[in-house]
Amino acid sequence: MKLVVAVLKPFKLDEVKESVKSLGCSGMTISEVQGFGRQRGHTETYRGAEYEVDFVPKVRVEILVDDHEVDAVVDGIVEAAATGKIGDGKVWVVPIDNAVRVRTGERGTDAI
Amino acid sequence: MHSLLLASVPVPYPSWLNTGDNTWQLTAATFVGLMSLPGLAVLYASIVPKKWAVNVLAMMFAGFSLVMVAWVLWGYKMGFGSTSLGGGVHNGVQTQLSGVGWVKHFFENFVGKPGQIANSVSEQGRAVSAANTAIPFHFPTDTLAYFQFVFAAITPLLFLGSVLGRIKFSAWCLLVPLWSTFVYCIDAFLLWGGGYFAQEGAVDFSGGFVIHMSAGVSGFVAAWVLGPRLLRDRQHFLPNNLVMAAVGAGILWLGWNGFNGGDPYYAGADAAAAVVNTNLATAAGVLTWMLMDAWLSKAKKPTFLGIVNGMICGLVGITPSAGWVNAWGALAVGIICTVVVWLAWNYLSKVRPFSKVDDALGVIYTHGMAGLLGGLLVGIFADPNMIEYGCGTLGPNGQVVNTSGAAYATTSAHCTPFSVGGWLYTGSFHQLWEQSRAALFVIVWSALITFLIMKFLGLVLRGTRYKDDVLEVGDLAIHDELAFPEDTGTLIGAGSPAAAQVEPVADGARAPARRRPAMLGPGVWGSGGGLLAPGSVGPPGPAMA
Numbered sequence A: 001m002k003l004v005v006a007v008l009k010p011f012k013l014d015e016v017k018e019s020v021k022s023l024g025c026s027g028m029t030i031s032e033v034q035g036f037g038r039q040r041g042h043t044e045t046y047r048g049a050e051y052e053v054d055f056v057p058k059v060r061v062e063i064l065v066d067d068h069e070v071d072a073v074v075d076g077i078v079e080a081a082a083t084g085k086i087g088d089g090k091v092w093v094v095p096i097d098n099a100v101r102v103r104t105g106e107r108g109t110d111a112i
Numbered sequence B: 001m002h003s004l005l006l007a008s009v010p011v012p013y014p015s016w017l018n019t020g021d022n023t024w025q026l027t028a029a030t031f032v033g034l035m036s037l038p039g040l041a042v043l044y045a046s047i048v049p050k051k052w053a054v055n056v057l058a059m060m061f062a063g064f065s066l067v068m069v070a071w072v073l074w075g076y077k078m079g080f081g082s083t084s085l086g087g088g089v090h091n092g093v094q095t096q097l098s099g100v101g102w103v104k105h106f107f108e109n110f111v112g113k114p115g116q117i118a119n120s121v122s123e124q125g126r127a128v129s130a131a132n133t134a135i136p137f138h139f140p141t142d143t144l145a146y147f148q149f150v151f152a153a154i155t156p157l158l159f160l161g162s163v164l165g166r167i168k169f170s171a172w173c174l175l176v177p178l179w180s181t182f183v184y185c186i187d188a189f190l191l192w193g194g195g196y197f198a199q200e201g202a203v204d205f206s207g208g209f210v211i212h213m214s215a216g217v218s219g220f221v222a223a224w225v226l227g228p229r230l231l232r233d234r235q236h237f238l239p240n241n242l243v244m245a246a247v248g249a250g251i252l253w254l255g256w257n258g259f260n261g262g263d264p265y266y267a268g269a270d271a272a273a274a275v276v277n278t279n280l281a282t283a284a285g286v287l288t289w290m291l292m293d294a295w296l297s298k299a300k301k302p303t304f305l306g307i308v309n310g311m312i313c314g315l316v317g318i319t320p321s322a323g324w325v326n327a328w329g330a331l332a333v334g335i336i337c338t339v340v341v342w343l344a345w346n347y348l349s350k351v352r353p354f355s356k357v358d359d360a361l362g363v364i365y366t367h368g369m370a371g372l373l374g375g376l377l378v379g380i381f382a383d384p385n386m387i388e389y390g391c392g393t394l395g396p397n398g399q400v401v402n403t404s405g406a407a408y409a410t411t412s413a414h415c416t417p418f419s420v421g422g423w424l425y426t427g428s429f430h431q432l433w434e435q436s437r438a439a440l441f442v443i444v445w446s447a448l449i450t451f452l453i454m455k456f457l458g459l460v461l462r463g464t465r466y467k468d469d470v471l472e473v474g475d476l477a478i479h480d481e482l483a484f485p486e487d488t489g490t491l492i493g494a495g496s497p498a499a500a501q502v503e504p505v506a507d508g509a510r511a512p513a514r515r516r517p518a519m520l521g522p523g524v525w526g527s528g529g530g531l532l533a534p535g536s537v538g539p540p541g542p543a544m545a
Helices: A010-022 A067-081 B002-007 B019-047 B050-080 B102-107 B120-124 B141-163 B169-191 B196-200 B208-226 B231-235 B242-261 B269-296 B304-318 B327-346 B363-381 B430-460 B468-473 B475-479
Strands: A002-008 A029-035 A042-046 A049-053 A056-065 A089-095
Touching: A002 A010, A002 A067, A010 A056, A010 A067, A056 A067, A067 A089, B019 B050, B019 B141, B019 B242, B050 B141, B050 B169, B050 B475, B102 B196, B120 B141, B141 B169, B141 B208, B141 B363, B169 B196, B169 B208, B169 B430, B196 B430, B208 B304, B208 B363, B208 B430, B242 B269, B242 B304, B269 B304, B269 B327, B304 B327, B304 B363, B327 B363, B363 B430, B468 B475
Parallel strands: none
Antiparallel strands: A002 A056, A002 A089, A029 A056, A042 A049
16 A cells, blocks of 8 residues: 655646546545745745745645555656646655545555 | 794704714714724734734724723813813914914913813714814714714824834733823814914814824834834734735725815815815825836836835825815825835835834835825915815805805905915915924924833833744734634533533443533633634634624
């Protein structure tokens, strides 16, 4: 079992969601986050004063995936999310020790 | 026979009361009141970071309330009472217009005798004040008192913008009534209540000097004595909600129709002119600041908060002259005041002493400088053909009869129309001179008394600024409230939600006694009613209205 985590540009969320659904994934969790990598921040101006904002709004997608499906899911996310411009984000894979479905109590890969 | 019957129909108004004038005056007053609550309250609370929003709102509502009580108990009579301390103004009559040395003239026409207007006679009798010596008022004391109250109330709320983010709540609650009494009431009597500067010929249509310039200077001095916000706050002071800021700004703009439209004290042509002039100057201010941001600022982009600043500059700039300039003058005033303040905001702010004083919202520029400039521009742009009070004839029932437009505008044996003439029309600098004298006094008096009050409060309260550990937290440390709480808090003393449920019973076992949830009495809500206590579970209590 693995957790695929992707930090992406917010406007790419719909495409990524459709891509992942078409691969058969049955769920995901998203959160609105802020971050920066090589993408530089920006300035905002309020009342004539300039503020430096390092962080850029991003979306974090987390999907529990069975081992044999990980590569397909990661490729699907990357293909859907890429724009070719700086700030596209990153995807990483985390090993998972266990998972449980809350409603039924199923454990392990049955929980995915 | 028929007309005799009509003449004896009972009407619930004394003959001096004109229902149109009374209606407009009370309506205008309500508009101005809305400019404070919620207008300014919401505007300021939205342009500070989240952690300061509640503190701003609390100081706004408390300040408004403090002035209201002081006003009825002593303030109104100080600013607008019919008799001055020293007697220069007596029963609404200015007795020392000539033949008196300037020292006596000044000190005996300095402020009204303090007193209450709380009893029925004071409240409902005809308004009498040397504020309007040309013609008597056609509404009761309370109408004039409430109208003037809302102006008195908004003034300290304006300079809250200079001291927010670090002033002690207790210091604010003492500063407001003291400042209102010893600065505002005195300035008001001198310029509006028929006092010295009014008698000398200085004018201030709705408060460019008395309200805005005074607030700007006082806020600046208070901020200087108080000390700055936390360093981190000064580096991170982003607004928390520009959409709500727009709500506040919109109410401020349109509420000003009452601010300037109500100051002729009559629901006549000059009120209408004041409204149009106000909106025109404001629109000019908006567009001027917007364009200067787009063309001249570092970012070269028009900004919404720049638009709001321009709006304020136009509103403040036209306030001393709204009913005395024509529309060309209003346009000129709006543009000139905004250009000057934009330059001051962006350049003067980097130079001492402005760079050394933490006037958090820049009140010295948008209110202090715009008010001063607007008040001086009366001496340039006031058009003597913009008549504030003309010569009409009243019938026995107190209503206007047989007055043509021409007759209204013409001097007669017993009446001279009142208007103000600026240099552009009269070629004389006299009005500008009178404006300058009054401005100098208001600036010096506001600065001096604010300084003394702040020093006094510093002694009495052992400092007027919160310690840094309180400032780091903000609202939660001062009020136990957050403006935008998460719903993760639990009501103290309620017990767990599970206690309210009946537990499932196994076959044959006796049902366990049902545990009742703890009584949710008033004590459970915590100090201050806990209206916004995060995560309240349980039935809504009275505080949740």
